[in-house]
Amino acid sequence: MAIGVFDSGIGGLTVFKSIAEHFPALDIYYLGDTARVPYGGKSRETIISYSLECAEYLITKCGAEAIVIACNTASSYAVDIISEKFHVPVTGVVLPGAEQALRVSKKGKIGVIGTRATIRSGSYRAALETMSEIELDIYENACPLFVPIVEEMMTESPIAELAVKMYLEELSKKGIDTLVLGCTHYPLLKNTITRLYPQFSIVDSSEVIIEHLIRSGLNTSGKSVRKLFFTDESPAMEILRNELASGAPAEIISLG
Numbered sequence: 001m002a003i004g005v006f007d008s009g010i011g012g013l014t015v016f017k018s019i020a021e022h023f024p025a026l027d028i029y030y031l032g033d034t035a036r037v038p039y040g041g042k043s044r045e046t047i048i049s050y051s052l053e054c055a056e057y058l059i060t061k062c063g064a065e066a067i068v069i070a071c072n073t074a075s076s077y078a079v080d081i082i083s084e085k086f087h088v089p090v091t092g093v094v095l096p097g098a099e100q101a102l103r104v105s106k107k108g109k110i111g112v113i114g115t116r117a118t119i120r121s122g123s124y125r126a127a128l129e130t131m132s133e134i135e136l137d138i139y140e141n142a143c144p145l146f147v148p149i150v151e152e153m154m155t156e157s158p159i160a161e162l163a164v165k166m167y168l169e170e171l172s173k174k175g176i177d178t179l180v181l182g183c184t185h186y187p188l189l190k191n192t193i194t195r196l197y198p199q200f201s202i203v204d205s206s207e208v209i210i211e212h213l214i215r216s217g218l219n220t221s222g223k224s225v226r227k228l229f230f231t232d233e234s235p236a237m238e239i240l241r242n243e244l245a246s247g248a249p250a251e252i253i254s255l256g
């Protein structure tokens with residue numbers, strides 16, 4: 001079976017890697033909309049329209065029979081819309097991430113970080129509150145500087161450290177015990193985050209989505225096809241293609 005994974009850029013390759021490792025036979029097509037990244041500061045309408053174009057490419061050009069939205073911003077707005085339009089199963093990262101947060105949080109004090117659009121959508125809050133049996137303390141923060149830091153491969157730099165402190169100190173003072181990395185790029189800052197805030201249990205959607213795919217009954221047989229598409233060049237593309245996608249072949253395409 002072929003699945004299509006899309007993200008606003010290269011960060012979703014963390015999700016690609018996780019799926020490729022767990023389902024070695026599955027055919028996986030990845031589309032990174034690098035020409036239009038970031039989605040995180042855009043309006044709901046724009047995010048939905050870009051997401052529909054990404055899904056359409058993967059379904060019509062690559063033959064994807066299911067879609068995984070690696071992008072938290074797109075997952076926050078477009079899961080139902082894509083599945084209604086294309087009649088294929090669609091898995092986003094918000095529900096798996098929220099479910100895992102509830103599993104690991106001991107005190108029910110949960111921090112959620114993501115792009116401005118993800119935080120504005122309230123998607124994580126809604127998912128957490130719907131699934132929780134207890135009252136939660138949820139603290140959300142948009143961290144717009146994290147994406148460019150990752151895109152510039154500065155994850156271990158003093159700038160990364162400063163930005164992590166700037167965005168997370170408040171959440172730490174609130175006493176959160178669990179931090180949801182609600183953006184594809186943030187797992188790449190995990191080392192810096194855990195070094196500065198070792199008390200947080202970190203939820204990384206790229207890891208927990210696997211369980212959801214297994215539960216959804218995804219047919220994981222295939223010919224191990226791995227193909228990447230990007231809508232433009234991007235500074236860290238080559239490095240991450242090798243690090244996270246075992247050097248799978250990549251092509252620049254245009255959408256629409």
Ligand code: DGN
Pocket residue numbers: 007008009011012037038039040041070071072073074114115118147182183184185
């Ligand atoms: N992929 C986006 C997300 O997970 O929300 C991050 C990059 C962006 O578009 N801002």
